[in-house]
Amino acid sequence: MSIDLNTSKGIVPNHIQESWKRCYSNGLDPTTINQDHILGEYELTEYYDKYEELLYYSSSILKDVHASIRGTEFLLLIATPEGYIIDTVGEPSFIRHADNVALRKGANWLEESKGTNAIGTAIVEKNSVLVHGSQHFWENNHFLTCAAAPILDSKGQLLGILNLSSYQQNYHPLTLGLVKRTAHSIEQALLLAHTQKQTKNFTKDLDFIYNHHPAPLITVNKEGTITRLNTAATRTIGYSEQAAIGKPISNILVEVNPLVPEQKFLLNNQVFTPHILTSDYRDQSYMLLRGETKQQNAALTNRYHFTDIISQDSKMNEMIAIAKKAAIIDINLLISGETGTGKELFAQSIHGASFRSNQPFIAINCSAIPESLLESELFGYEKGAFTGAKNQGQAGKFEAANGGTLFLDEIGDMPLTAQASLLRVLQERCITRIGGTTPRPIDVRIIAATHKDLQQEVEAGRFRADLYFRLNGFTLKLPPLRNRTDLLLLAEHILSQLPFKKENIELTEDAQTFITEYEWAGNFRQLQNVLQQAAFLANESRITKSLLLSLCPSPVKPIEKERTKSQKIMSLREHEIALIQQVLEQTNGNISRAAKQLDIGRNTLYRKMKEYGLML
Numbered sequence: 382m383s384i385d386l387n388t389s390k391g392i393v394p395n396h397i398q399e400s401w402k403r404c405y406s407n408g409l410d411p412t413t414i415n416q417d418h419i420l421g422e423y424e425l426t427e428y429y430d431k432y433e434e435l436l437y438y439s440s441s442i443l444k445d446v447h448a449s450i451r452g453t454e455f456l457l458l459i460a461t462p463e464g465y466i467i468d469t470v471g472e473p474s475f476i477r478h479a480d481n482v483a484l485r486k487g488a489n490w491l492e493e494s495k496g497t498n499a500i501g502t503a504i505v506e507k508n509s510v511l512v513h514g515s516q517h518f519w520e521n522n523h524f525l526t527c528a529a530a531p532i533l534d535s536k537g538q539l540l541g542i543l544n545l546s547s548y549q550q551n552y553h554p555l556t557l558g559l560v561k562r563t564a565h566s567i568e569q570a571l572l573l574a575h576t577q578k579q580t581k582n583f584t585k586d587l588d589f590i591y592n593h594h595p596a597p598l599i600t601v602n603k604e605g606t607i608t609r610l611n612t613a614a615t616r617t618i619g620y621s622e623q624a625a626i627g628k629p630i631s632n633i634l635v636e637v638n639p640l641v642p643e644q645k646f647l648l649n650n651q652v653f654t655p656h657i658l659t660s661d662y663r664d665q666s667y668m669l670l671r672g673e674t675k676q677q678n679a680a681l682t683n684r685y686h687f688t689d690i691i692s693q694d695s696k697m698n699e700m701i702a703i704a705k706k707a708a709i710i711d712i713n714l715l716i717s718g719e720t721g722t723g724k725e726l727f728a729q730s731i732h733g734a735s736f737r738s739n740q741p742f743i744a745i746n747c748s749a750i751p752e753s754l755l756e757s758e759l760f761g762y763e764k765g766a767f768t769g770a771k772n773q774g775q776a777g778k779f780e781a782a783n784g785g786t787l788f789l790d791e792i793g794d795m796p797l798t799a800q801a802s803l804l805r806v807l808q809e810r811c812i813t814r815i816g817g818t819t820p821r822p823i824d825v826r827i828i829a830a831t832h833k834d835l836q837q838e839v840e841a842g843r844f845r846a847d848l849y850f851r852l853n854g855f856t857l858k859l860p861p862l863r864n865r866t867d868l869l870l871l872a873e874h875i876l877s878q879l880p881f882k883k884e885n886i887e888l889t890e891d892a893q894t895f896i897t898e899y900e901w902a903g904n905f906r907q908l909q910n911v912l913q914q915a916a917f918l919a920n921e922s923r924i925t926k927s928l929l930l931s932l933c934p935s936p937v938k939p940i941e942k943e944r945t946k947s948q949k950i951m952s953l954r955e956h957e958i959a960l961i962q963q964v965l966e967q968t969n970g971n972i973s974r975a976a977k978q979l980d981i982g983r984n985t986l987y988r989k990m991k992e993y994g995l996m997l
């Protein structure tokens with residue numbers, strides 16, 4: 382039998398006639414059945430992952446519909462926009478029959494595979510369709526009556542198809558309406574979940590901004606009671622969150638009358654002005670305490686800014702981007718990297734971009750100070766605290782850095798006793814000088830740096846885990862010079878900034894190759910020293926490889942090349958393991974981002990991680 386395309390329009394709906402035409406033009410024949418393409422278990426799992434949300438929110442709705450039409454012979458199913466059936470629910474007697482024509486999970490029902498049918502035609506039309514009996518292109522499917530409706534996502538894009546199939550003699554005029562309503566319910570459930578997720582994320586973002594906003598923020602209700610305050614406010618007013626919440630604002634800021642705008646008051650030697658930002662529908666007022674800034678001694682402030690960091694290396698650029706974001710949030714930071722990779726350069730740049738930029742930047746190298754003196758250096762001492770102490774006592778680095786940033790270099794070398802004192806200061810936000818009893822409030826941002834692997838130090842018991850977590854608000858890992866891809870840019874930069882005058886200095890081609898292949902153990906400083914000396918010694922302003930070789934302590938290690946030669950060929954499995962490890966590292970163990978980058982589902986990634994023993 383063939384299909385009569387000229388059937389009167391009144392009997393065969395337009396979209397069915399159009400579909401038949403498409404089938405013929407695709408070279409399909411109503412009597413010759415194509416081999417069905419059924420997805421295997423593994424491929425099907427990929428689709429489950431991809432449409433996880435659709436499956437999750439549609440399954441309970443499908444079960445409800447199933448319960449209400451139980452006893453009738455039907456099959457309800459969900460198909461993907463690619464035409465694959467990924468979920469079914471229905472009556473077992475009909476399911477067995479439907480199975481004969483591959484109306485089951487994993488089968489593809491695009492028009493190209495199965496001719497005119499409700500799923501495939503609804504995908505083309507992006508509209509609900511009824512395909513009844515002989516309207517199906519293939520004779521084998523004539524026993525069916527099917528109604529399908531698209532399920533759209535929150536942006537109006539096709540997310541899936543809901544289809545209800547039964548024996549054609551069970552046709553009921555209300556079926557299409559039921560399918561449309563059910564598809565609509567699924568869309569509503571998805572939309573609701575989406576909105577809830579967005580609201581949750583938005584609230585989380587607001588919470589984060591409120592808590593980490595560098596300016597002191599206090600929320601007060603209409604009775605004048607503090608309902609919330611951020612970290613900067615706790616530091617400014619010298620009350621913990623617990624102590625302040627529930628208290629009348631007038632108890633804490635005694636001189637402040639919330640009704641008098643812009644009234645100045647003095648706290649910890651600094652002048653503040655309360656500034657009502659807004660009041661919301663619950664009559665909560667959001668108050669900002671604006672501090673008046675004092676002009677600082679230029680020598681105490683930082684010398685470097687982000688514009689001083691030279692980089693065209695992707696890892697380094699990633700670190701710069703993170704550092705810029707971290708700069709505007711007032712949390713502690715940990716910078717790790719070998720010596721000379723730019724840890725202090727970063728710390729100063731972060732300080733310079735933070736709201737503390739016109740306050741002091743104080744650096745202290747924890748490994749350069751004898752253990753017995755470190756605590757007095759950090760916290761200061763009162764007169765007569767120890768033999769040799771100055772008569773009038775002395776402020777420590779914390780006091781010197783008050784309001785600004787304290788850079789604790791080589792924190793990994795800090796002795797355990799000093800670590801305990803530091804932790805106490807970070808928790809209590811006040812210091813007591815050695816030999817003294819008066820606690821002094823301190824408002825300092827800590828940027829710590831280390832060339833050691835602090836996590837390993839924690840495991841080895843040489844570094845306190847609680848201090849590690851306190852310091853580790855954000856971590857920046859700076860790459861060593863030998864791993865950087867922009868060595869020639871750095872070399873050019875160094876040659877353009879020579880401390881003496883040298884015209885048209887240039888690197889020969891073999892000198893350039895040398896620079897990119899040499900293992901620069903001393904990082905930027907070593908490259909700088911070698912190039913400055915070479916520029917000074919160079920004949921006719923040409924820096925050659927042999928000149929560089931004579932200035933470098935050890936011979937070139939053409940690491941990459943030798944490694945490539947001796948590299949054993951990796952198996953596909955080893956490649957996969959290495960790739961997953963690399964992506965997990967890049968995404969800091971974020972499964973969703975890693976899966977997206979690898980272009981696989983999250984469940985698949987979990988499965989592989991489990992299989993390869995890569996669980997985090």
Ligand SMILES: Nc1ncnc2c1ncn2[C@@H]1O[C@H](COP(=O)(O)OP(=O)(O)OP(=O)(O)O)[C@@H](O)[C@H]1O
Pocket residue numbers: 689690691692718719720721722723724725726727790832905906
């Ligand atoms: N990407 C870069 N761009 C410009 N200058 C750099 C860069 N990286 C490092 N430097 C320079 O290298 C020198 C060493 O940097 P810095 O002192 O910040 O390193 P560090 O990691 O703190 O070293 P250490 O551990 O020895 O204290 C500084 O003069 C700094 O300006």
